[in-house]
Amino acid sequence: MQKEEEIVTLETYYNPMLAEIIRTKLEANGIPCLVTDESLGVLYPVYNQGGGGIKVKVFARDLAKAREIVADQPNLSADTDVTTEE
Numbered sequence: 001m002q003k004e005e006e007i008v009t010l011e012t013y014y015n016p017m018l019a020e021i022i023r024t025k026l027e028a029n030g031i032p033c034l035v036t037d038e039s040l041g042v043l044y045p046v047y048n049q050g051g052g053g054i055k056v057k058v059f060a061r062d063l064a065k066a067r068e069i070v071a072d073q074p075n076l077s078a079d080t081d082v083t084t085e086e
Helices: 016-028 038-043 060-071
Strands: 007-013 033-036 054-059
Touching: 007 016, 007 060, 016 033, 016 054, 016 060, 054 060
Parallel strands: none
Antiparallel strands: 007 054, 033 054
16 A cells, blocks of 8 residues: 555544534545544543544545644634533
8 A cells, every 4th residue: 555545643532523523624625534433432422532532534645735724723623622602
């Protein structure tokens, strides 16, 4: 397998909703991606951090562009709580 065809972790999240928002944002910008390890966080949120979190994965060739897209969304960082209203 070529290096650019490897699947790498873009970011790890502890909120399943935020991981899905990021996935949708990336796909809307033409970057294929997937979310992994979300089952543990959805079924047993208390174990989410111990399980390593929810990972958004992309192809290595898309990593730089994906990081730019996520960086352009400061309100969607891994520390954001998307479940509360301000």
